[in-house]
Amino acid sequence: MLALLHQTHAPFVVTALAMVFTAERPSVAVADAHAEIDDALQQLRAAGYGEDDNQPLPAGNARDLCRQWVQAGWLVRHVSDGDVEMYRLSAHGVGALEVAGRVGGVRTRVSESRVRTLLQAIERLAQDADPDVMSRISRLHEEILQRQRELARLERGGEVETVPDEQLLEAAENVLHLARELPADFARVAESIKAVQRDVVAELRHDVRPTGEVLREYLERGKQILDATPEGRAFAGALRLIGDPAQIHNLWSQLRTVLRHKFTELLSDQQRRELADISRRVEQGVKEVLAAQRQASHVITTQVRNHDPLRDRQVDELLRNVMSELHEWVPASRRGEPVEPLRRLPVADIGHLRQRTSELRPPQPPAPLREWEETEDVTTADTRAWGGPRYAELEEHLVTFAGGEGSVDVVAAFRAADEDLRRPVDLLGLLEIAHDAGMTETDEVTTVDTVRPDGTRRRFALGGVVAANPADRNGER
CATH class of the missing domain: 1.10.10 (Arc Repressor Mutant, subunit A)
Structure with a gap:
């Protein structure tokens, strides 16, 4: 993230990424991204930018720039469900855009809302860390009495205390400040899950234990991949709060209530849009992390089922031997020298295979049916009663x-x-x-x-x- 913000062409890179990747379009087809960035480059160069140190622009076309950004870790290239190559921002790229957005937007201030958020978080932390039952009971009784007094006051005809617009504005800015951190947090969780996926597959290919033991362990790790990283465990805890569709609906309703208030006229158009998009961005981030979890579990399970560690290791050793022999042969060979082709690769000597996997004892026929004697009494009434x-x-x-x-x-x-x-x-x-x-x-x-x-x-x-x-x-x- 710092490498992106500190480079010479950071203004163009941040602007281009913010233009292409938005909250409504987190993933963009590779061809569309190249076309949009090429069009932006042409317009800037036609306007005189990039000449005589006037806001320098990077050299090359959009394809080359996107390839460099992928190598730098700012973009991630992946294939969608429809077999279309897509770009999406990495956690570092999202973090850089958030930093640039905060610097260019409204500066956060030390306000009553921010201090209250800090004090409430500390109070909740102290309550959760305190195992004393009596102190917990005392706090609950105090909260109940406060609620009852407030309810009695309102029932007697008391008025609801109004909050000044300036204070509501500070609270809204604090909410926006907290919400801007969410996309980068969700992206980090998804990338940590994919990193675990790569580590598990790499470990699986070099595992020397029996295949059955490998299968049991790695299938279990594929199911529990969300708990394999600190980010994943933190997200699992947060998912208990935001994973419920009813909770997302309540969040959406509360945001609509806030936007109907007259103090929102003091917010800029961009701030109002960000405030309205909080619930959708939360829902989208949850879907992105869960999709990464499902894909990682699928990749690990497929790797375990379709690849034998012993066989993969033998293939790797064979390929290394081939490359070693080529390195020895090429320096001593002459141009035009005939080469005897290798018709087939050698196979591993696996010894004697089992030729039969059935039971050692021969199959036994079923026991013969008991002979029915005509003199036996057969009750036909019950049989007819259950008939057609x-x-x-x-x-x-x-x-x-x-x-x-x-x-x-x-x-x-x-x-x-x-x-x-x-x-x-x-x-x-x-x-x-x-x-x-x-x-x-x-x-x-x-x-x-x-x-x-x-x-x-x-x-x-x-x-x-x-x-x-x-x-x-x-x-x-």
């Missing part, structure tokens, strides 16, 4: 319930049936008979109670059905 629909009895009941009418209410007919015809399967059978006879569905939704053979009941909801009389279909009328 009784179509004949159901159709006869439907015809009887319909009488001489041309149509019949299927639900009413089912409710009027005997208990042994009101099983769940009989309800399906009755609907099948109605479908074959021709039925019409109504918009009414009704419920029916069915009775299982063991006496338990179950309620079903279905649409109303009016069926034609099955007797008409059978030619009985």
